[in-house]
Amino acid sequence: MHSIKTFWSPELKKERALRKEESAKYSLINDQLKLLNQENQKQAMLVRQLEEELRLRMRQPAPELQQQLEALFSENEHLQREIAILRDTIKELELRIETQKQTLQARDESIKKLLEMLQNKGMGKEEERQMFQQMQAMAQKQLDEFRLEIQRRDQEILAMAAKMKALEEQHQDYQRHIAVLKESLCAKEEHYSMLQTDVEELKARLDEKSRLVEKKTAAALSATHELAELRDHSEIKDRKINVLQRKLDLREATKKLQAAGAQNAKAGEDTAQAKKQLQEEFKKLDDARRQFEEQRRTVENKRKDVEEKEKALAELDRQLKKRKEQMDQMEASLRKAGGSTAAVSDLNRKLSDSQKDADQLKQQLDQTKEEAQRLTAETERLLQLVQMSQEEQAQKEKQIIDLQQSVRNLQAKLKSQQQAQAQREEDLTRARQSELAAMRDLETTLSQKDALATKLEESKMKIIDLEIELNESSLILSEVLKMPDGPEMNNIKRSKSFFELQKSGKVVDRLDKCKYSRSDNDLDKMHYKDKKREPPDLSKLTRKIFDLTKEIGIKNSKLIEQQRCISILEEALRENNNIAEFEQLLAVVRSKDERINELEKFVNKKCGSSPSDCKDKKRILELEEALKESVLIAAEREKVFYEEEQRRIETLRKMGKMEQRIRSLQNASALNCGTCSSVLKRLKRLEDALQHCQANRDHILRQLSHLVQDVLEGAISEKDTQIAELEVKGVLDESETNRYDTLKAERDRLLNRLKTENERILKLEQYSEPSPPSPGTLPVDITVTDELLQACDDNEEDIPATVL
Structure with missing residues (x-):
């Protein structure tokens, strides 16, 4: 019983x-582990949900967030392990507990079995006591072991409890970290949404x-088409x-100079009015440019402020990232610490400090958010101002377009006036050149006509003398032919001088002298001597014939000179549009020469063949008729x-x-050019x-095209980033x-738009390059002749020579 009592003792x-x-x-x-x-x-x-949300919301997450998520995943896996x-x-402990149970x-x-056996067998007290002692000793050993x-255990x-506490604290830290990450994600989402709104606003702008x-480009294109x-x-x-x-004609140019003074005065008034209008338009353009520059400067200042605020926000984000890195380092040190109390207290202190820093950063974030809201309000106000300024700018641009249109109209008018003036200058220079050429031609023709007139008079006189001489030579020839034939007479007729006598001109004087000095007695004597064929009279006749041949040679040379003069006259007459009359004269002269040649041939034949007298007389009569015809x-x-x-004389x-009229025109033009300076x-x-x-217009167009080019390049870069x-x-x-x-x-x-803008800029630069003046063009200072020509269109009266 004692052993049973000890077995059911309070220790058990x-x-x-x-x-x-x-x-x-x-x-x-186990319950805590399940939880x-x-x-x-x-x-x-x-x-996982946060990952999915991050993947959905941020298609390209930040590398820092990815690192944090990877760290969280690694820590989660570590905790799971x-x-x-x-x-x-715990399972091993449960198995051990079950085995112990x-x-x-x-x-x-x-x-129990031993007790039953003891009760059944009824052993003695000593044995029982020994058994109980042994069992007690065994139980005591087992008790000590347990x-x-x-x-x-x-x-x-x-x-295990300490580890569980550490894990719970770590879990709480992770929860706090996840809450911070959620807050940062919310802040990033808000910032991202703000950025998206800003981007949408910028896209809309x-x-x-x-x-x-x-x-503007359409207006510019329409303007270019209109131009x-x-x-x-x-x-x-x-x-x-x-x-x-x-x-x-050149004659109209002379009649146009009368209304030159009035036209010059009108042109001066028109140019003065155009100049005033241009000055007013330029003043308006300068005012519009100044206002536009001021608005642009204000917008740039506001943009700089916004950029500074964005930089401050970026700095705060950078500080937050640094704090997150510090938190990660602290977590890593916490993991390395392994659960010691001192490390835990240190880490708790650091965590409290970091929490304070995080609170401060949150306050700063709140301040920055308020500042960002204020900036957004300011930007909205600025956007409204910009919209107002854009509307004003649109109005100013409309005014500028109107001014440019007016300038274009003025330029077109001035250009048309310049072209008309240049054309008139060219026509006037052509007229002057033609006048000068006509004057030179007139002078040359006058000199040639004077020379030709003198030569014509001389040739006329010479031709008259030659005709007289020919008439006289025909008479002499008839007298010679009437002489009786003889051997000496035949020799004379065969001689060359006799044939040259027909061409001579001055034989007439000698023959006249011989004829008028000779009396009837001399003629009778000559006839008598001819009949008797006396040699002394024949010798005289031969002398006379030789003298006549000499004179005929002189006349031939003179005739050659006259023919040369006639050729010169022919050229002059052809130049003066008198070719038909000159050809008629040439035909007459040539017919005369042909008749003379025929006479020479006939005389040669007659002298060579010695025909009968009747035939000679007939031939002489024919020659006389030919001479009469030549005289006619x-x-x-x-x-x-x-x-x-x-x-x-009439042409002269x-x-x-x-x-005289050309001189008067030159004097009048000189006077007018002197007054139109x-x-x-x-x-x-x-x-x-x-x-x-x-x-200025080209400069403004280039600036606008460069602005358009910059805007297009920015839009293209934005599209490239999105792509x-x-x-x-x-x-x-x-x-x-x-x-x-x-x-x-x-x-x-x-x-494509940027390409077209670049081509347009190149065209503007090529169009704005000044073209060098051609060497043949006239200067601009003589453009006043256009007004003179315009004034001369209305007047058809001749300018009198008394202008001088």
Whole structure:
């Protein structure tokens, strides 16, 4: 009984109570592990959801967030591994407890059996006492062993509790970290949404600017088309004016100078009005440019402020990233610490410091958010101001377009005036050159006509002398032929001098002298001597014939000279449009020469063949008739020469009048050009102002084209970044592929637009380059002659010579 009492002693009850407590603790630990597993699963689900949200919201997550997520994943895996190890240890402990329970149950059963055996057998007290002592000793040993094992298990449980506390703290830290990450994600999402709104606003502004640019380009294209049409019309009109002006004669140019003074005054008034209008337009343009520059400076200042605020936000993000890195370092140090209390306290202190820093950063973030809200309000106000300024700018641009249109109209008018003036200058120079050429031709023709007149008079006199001499020579020849034939007479007739006598002209004087000095007695004597063939009279006759041959040679030389003069006269008469009359004269002269040649041939034949006297007489009569006809022809030629002389005198008189009128025109033009110097100066000033306007216009157009080019380049770079983001993402859904295609199409359209803008800039630069003046063009200072020609169109009266 004593042994049974000792067996059911309070120590065994304590052991049982301890076992129950251990089993309760193990059950609590199991429950806590199950809760931890559930929380870990929930955290894993949250992490997955956060990953999915991050993947959906941020297609390109930041590398820092990825690192943090990877760190969280690694820590989660580490915790899961630790939890699995703890589960394994708990299972081992449960198995050990079950084995111990089984051993205890077996011992209890053995003790019960022993008690029953003792009761049944009824052993003695000593044996029982010994048995009880042995059993007590064995039970005491087992008790000691169990106590040691329980202490060891208690220590393990304490260690596990410490680990559980550390894990709980770590889990709380992770939860806090996840909360911070959630807050940062919310902040990033808000920032991302703000950025998206800003980007959308910027896109809207860019679209508006692109629309404005397209409108401006369309207006510019329409203006260029209108300019081209106006240029075509102006060219057509210029061609018509040129055709009409070419139809004007030189005489009309003389009649146009009367209204030159009034036209110059009108042109001066028109140019002064145009200059005033241009100055007013330039002042308006300068005011509009100044206002536009001021608005642009204000917008740039506001943009700089916004950029500074964005830099401050970026700095705050960088500080937050640094704090996150510090938190990661602290967590890593916490993991390395492994659960020591000092490390835990240090880490708690660091965590509290980091929490304070995080609170400060949150406050700074709140401040930055407030500042960002204030900046957004300011930017909205600035956007409103910019919109107002854009509207004002649009109005100013409309005014500028109107001014440019007016400038273009003025330029077109000035250009048409310049072209008309240049054409008139060319016509005037042509007229002057033609006048000078006509004057030179008139002078040369006058000198030639004077020389020709003198030569004609001389040749006329010579021809008259020759005709007289021919008549006389024909008479002498008839007398010679009437002489009786003889051998000496035949020798004379055969001689060359006798044939040359027919061409001579001055034989007449000698023969007249011989004829008039000779008396009838001499003639009778000569007839008598001829009949008797006395040699002394024949010798005299031969002497006379030789003298006549000499004179005939002289006359032949003179005739050659006259023929040369006639050829010169022929050229002059052909130049003076008297070719028909000259050919008629040539025909007369040639017919005369042919008749003379026929006479020579006939005389030669007659002298060579010695025909009968009757035949000779008939031939002589025919020759006389031919000479009479030649005399008549010479008279007709003289009449023609007289008519030509009258015409020459009339042309000389007309040429004198023309020279007088040309001199009066030259003097009048010189006087007018002397008085129009002020008009030329004003015109030059207007042309300089026009060139300045054109240079300013080209500069403004280049600036606008460069601004459009910059906007297009910015839009193209933005499209390229968006396309690159989509390409980096890899696999795209249907909406993203459509967006990718639209972005590509917009980029291609912008590239084409940029190409056209570049070509337009090149065209503007080529158009703005000053073209060098051609060497044959006249200076601008003589453009006043256009007004003179315009004034002369209305007047057809001759300018009198008294202008001088």
